[in-house]
Amino acid sequence: MAKHPxxxxxxxxxxxxxxxxSDLKQLAEKRAQNKEGVEFQIPSDVAEDLLGILxxxxxxxxxxxxxxxxxxxxxxxxxxxxRYCDQPEEFSxxxxxxxxxxxQPGGKFYTTEYLKNLxxxxxxxxxxxxxxxxxxxxxxxLGTTTPQLxxxxxxxxxxYNQDLGGSGSNLRTPADCIGQARCEYxxxxxxxxxxxxxxxxQDELHRPAFPYKFKFKFDGCPNCCVASIAxxxxxxxxTWRDDIKIDQKAVQAYIGGEIAPNGNDHSGRDWGKxxxxxxxxxxxxxxxxxxxxxxxxxxxxxxxxxxxxINVMPRALRIGDDRGVSILAGAKAPILDxxxxxxxxxxxxxAEPPYTEIKETVIEPIWDWWMExxxxxxxxxxxxxxxxxxxxxxVTGLQPDPRMVQEPRSNPYIFWKEDEVDGGWDRxxxxxxxxxxx
Amino acid sequence: MAFxxxxxxxxQPMKDRITDIGPRKYDDFYPPVIAANKGKxxxxxxxxxxxxxxxxxxxxxxxxxxxxxxxxxxTIHIREICEIADKHCDGHLRFTTRNNIEFMVDEExxxxxLVDDLESRKFAGGSFKFPVGGTGTSITNIVHxxxxxxxxxxxxxxxxxxxxxxxxxxxxxxxxxxxxxxRISLACCLNMCGAVxxxxxxxxxxxxxxxxxxxxxxxxxxEIPLAIAACPTxxxxxxxxxxxxxxxxxxxxxxxxxxxxGNCYTMCPAMPLADKEGDGIVIMAGGKxxxxxxxxxxxxxxxxxxxxxxxxxxxxxxxxxxxVEAYAADARKYERLGEWAERIGWERFFEKCELDFxxxxxxxxxxxxxxxWRQTSQFKF
Numbered sequence: 001m002a003k004h005p006x007x008x009x010x011x012x013x014x015x016x017x018x019x020x021x022s023d024l025k026q027l028a029e030k031r032a033q034n035k036e037g038v039e040f041q042i043p044s045d046v047a048e049d050l051l052g053i054l055x056x057x058x059x060x061x062x063x064x065x066x067x068x069x070x071x072x073x074x075x076x077x078x079x080x081x082x083r084y085c086d087q088p089e090e091f092s093x094x095x096x097x098x099x100x101x102x103x104q105p106g107g108k109f110y111t112t113e114y115l116k117n118l119x120x121x122x123x124x125x126x127x128x129x130x131x132x133x134x135x136x137x138x139x140x141x142l143g144t145t146t147p148q149l150x151x152x153x154x155x156x157x158x159x160y161n162q163d164l165g166g167s168g169s170n171l172r173t174p175a176d177c178i179g180q181a182r183c184e185y186x187x188x189x190x191x192x193x194x195x196x197x198x199x200x201x202q203d204e205l206h207r208p209a210f211p212y213k214f215k216f217k218f219d220g221c222p223n224c225c226v227a228s229i230a231x232x233x234x235x236x237x238x239t240w241r242d243d244i245k246i247d248q249k250a251v252q253a254y255i256g257g258e259i260a261p262n263g264n265d266h267s268g269r270d271w272g273k274x275x276x277x278x279x280x281x282x283x284x285x286x287x288x289x290x291x292x293x294x295x296x297x298x299x300x301x302x303x304x305x306x307x308x309x310i311n312v313m314p315r316a317l318r319i320g321d322d323r324g325v326s327i328l329a330g331a332k333a334p335i336l337d338x339x340x341x342x343x344x345x346x347x348x349x350x351a352e353p354p355y356t357e358i359k360e361t362v363i364e365p366i367w368d369w370w371m372e373x374x375x376x377x378x379x380x381x382x383x384x385x386x387x388x389x390x391x392x393x394x395v396t397g398l399q400p401d402p403r404m405v406q407e408p409r410s411n412p413y414i415f416w417k418e419d420e421v422d423g424g425w426d427r428x429x430x431x432x433x434x435x436x437x438x
Numbered sequence: 439m440a441f442x443x444x445x446x447x448x449x450q451p452m453k454d455r456i457t458d459i460g461p462r463k464y465d466d467f468y469p470p471v472i473a474a475n476k477g478k479x480x481x482x483x484x485x486x487x488x489x490x491x492x493x494x495x496x497x498x499x500x501x502x503x504x505x506x507x508x509x510x511x512x513t514i515h516i517r518e519i520c521e522i523a524d525k526h527c528d529g530h531l532r533f534t535t536r537n538n539i540e541f542m543v544d545e546e547x548x549x550x551x552l553v554d555d556l557e558s559r560k561f562a563g564g565s566f567k568f569p570v571g572g573t574g575t576s577i578t579n580i581v582h583x584x585x586x587x588x589x590x591x592x593x594x595x596x597x598x599x600x601x602x603x604x605x606x607x608x609x610x611x612x613x614x615x616x617x618x619x620x621r622i623s624l625a626c627c628l629n630m631c632g633a634v635x636x637x638x639x640x641x642x643x644x645x646x647x648x649x650x651x652x653x654x655x656x657x658x659x660x661e662i663p664l665a666i667a668a669c670p671t672x673x674x675x676x677x678x679x680x681x682x683x684x685x686x687x688x689x690x691x692x693x694x695x696x697x698x699x700g701n702c703y704t705m706c707p708a709m710p711l712a713d714k715e716g717d718g719i720v721i722m723a724g725g726k727x728x729x730x731x732x733x734x735x736x737x738x739x740x741x742x743x744x745x746x747x748x749x750x751x752x753x754x755x756x757x758x759x760x761x762v763e764a765y766a767a768d769a770r771k772y773e774r775l776g777e778w779a780e781r782i783g784w785e786r787f788f789e790k791c792e793l794d795f796x797x798x799x800x801x802x803x804x805x806x807x808x809x810x811w812r813q814t815s816q817f818k819f
Contacts, residue, residue, distance in 0.1 A: 076457070
């Protein structure tokens with residue numbers, strides 16, 4: 001018998017999509033029975049109370065979670081988010097229900113041994129409820145009490161060689177796409193670079209010293225599967241600067257219908273016979289492709305590497321060999337002044353360990369500028385907007401490049417600096433008046 | 439329940455302390471076929487919805503079966519995932535950025551038993567535990583935020599609307615039926631932990647009532663200058679307020695200036711906004727993050743407000759279905775939803791999707807708004 005009736009949530013058990021309500025109910029039952037005799041370190045009815053309070057939110061149309069609370073582990077300023085419910089008497093199991101962020105491994109690959117260890121720990125010292133994964137990328141442990149925080153951290157670090165992720169005004173847990181681990185489009189080792197930078201900047205990740213949150217995301221190619229361009233303060237997008245490699249035989253196989261276009265992604269509908277002119281050449285945004293008899297030609301100098309032709313014919317076209325990353329800066333979600341995409345600040349840079357040039361000439365000078373000039377809760381993109389892209393170039397020494405803009409300015413209101421103008425700005429009005437009477 | 443120590447000594451927190459070790463290294467967890475062929479993959483193909491093969495230069499193949507899942511999951515469910523991975527995949531698995539679970543095998547013969555096993559598992563309530571799909575031009579899993587399950591600022595739930603929409607879109611999760619990828623995302627307030635602002639379809643929780651002021655406690659709970667500074671429209675000012683005969687320090691809010699962002703509440707818990715009638719859902723459409731063919735785009739607001747209809751969010755599901763069906767019927771192969779809307783024109787988008795165009799959809803937020811108004815004589819009747 002359920003502790004709280006949940007008539008509204010019960011309606012989310014039907015339908016084909018996996019039901020989180022059914023999943024929470026099975027946990028509630030298992031903890032109530034506790035056949036394995038676990039010495040639960042937080043209330044055993046936590047799942048029942050979570051369902052109960054969620055049902056109340058469904059009834060009220062409002063959340064029942066209170067505003068944060070300063071909790072954490074010693075020496076860290078992030079990784080734990082305090083959470084208390086506003087009906088602690090009725091739902092005592094979730095009265096204290098803090099979140100812990102566990103820094104996920106690159107590519108979100110796991111062994112079952114590791115995951116089962118985490119489950120054992122979380123059943124014992126927490127709610128047994130998780131997010132796999134949170135939006136930023138961490139494994140989220142959803143719900144434990146304050147006394148368990150240090151215990152969990154101790155076990156994570158001592159038994160499982162595993163650290164917490166970021167929260168608050170610090171470097172948030174960096175995230176990557178699957179990259180070279182299983183993707184032919186990846187132009188650099190996203191997991192290698194993500195791991196290297198995560199390790200390099202552990203202090204920035206755990207101890208908030210920034211004006212606001214800061215995100216790194218690593219996309220292996222311009223398809224941008226981790227959405228770095230929309231949400232990362234620094235977005236590293238793989239690219240290349242030589243020629244797309246063409247297998248002309250495979251091109252013919254696509255034309256002849258022997259290979260399905262786009263990796264067979266369109267198999268659910270009859271789109272007719274593959275037409276390379278219509279589906280590839282005419283859709284190329286730079287019009288840099290054509291058929292010369294039976295040969296596909298690409299004027300690579302004009303290619304902007306949008307990936308469309310490669311996506312359509314992955315067996316015929318391959319990314320080039322002179323690979324690196326484009327770096328874009330300043331993306332963020334709308335709060336407060338509207339959403340911003342990342343702005344291209346480095347068109348091309350090599351991305352090979354130990355990534356020294358990227359760290360020392362891009363990341364660190366920009367952090368120094370932002371920490372000096374950024375206002376409280378001002379994202380990098382907002383500082384860029386407030387002080388100008390020119391200022392970012394000034395602090396990094398990056399050279400202006402037409403690739404950094406969509407178009408040049410359409411107003412002439414240039415903030416000339418005095419040293420750019422011959423003779424400077426100090427002039428003698430009396431000298432001027434010799435030629436120009438009042 | 440007796441407290442059991444991990445070995446941590448609260449009197450000596452620094453004793454044997456291990457910190458700053460970061461995550462586990464990615465290659466600790468690679469399946470052998472991935473470790474052996476990293477960086478040497480030649481091409482991939484989707485054999486059928488939910489089943490991929492990647493072929494390496496060495497001739498090795500890895501077959502991936504993708505299953506949907508709620509990102510909110512219990513240890514029981516994770517243990518079941520592990521049991522499947524132990525049975526079929528030598529103890530390896532991964533998750534995708536969009537909360538799908540991927541099971542990888544190194545031989546084609548192992549695929550069908552794995553698919554059959556996944557599809558045979560159901561929750562007690564009848565839903566699939568591991569529906570196979572989410573590849574190619576299907577509608578894959580919805581990325582989302584916490585909502586009422588664990589967040590203090592949401593204007594809607596997350597897991598509930600996601601379950602309702604995915605139930606409604608389920609046929610498209612298991613079929614390659616769209617003209618191109620179609621990504622749906624949900625953020626339960628405009629803090630957008632889920633960064634949904636560049637999705638083909640975004641479901642966004644939004645408040646519509648200005649904050650209430652808990653004058654009795656405001657000065658005790660909050661740093662008033664921070665609450666004032668948090669307001670992007672300068673709608674908040676300091677105020678001395680009569681409270682039960684005494685003057686207390688508090689704030690005043692110019693309600694008509696409020697954009698309902700909730701930033702003040704983030705800084706000051708004595709200014710709650712949440713409200714049953716006020717809160718609900720905004721639908722945005724036409725965004726994307728890929729650089730393919732056209733540049734990444736923001737999603738645009740196409741439905742200003744829909745009420746929170748717990749538990750099944752009927753109006754939200756209906757609006758999304760209208761957009762999806764109009765797009766699927768009319769867009770060209772490879773054309774993303776936003777590219778389609780731009781080609782046919784937004785006037786045609788509203789007509790085809792049978793959505794009302796109201797004044798709320800005309801941008802009036804700061805300078806960039808002007809450039810979203812039509813500045814040409816080119817339009818369609």
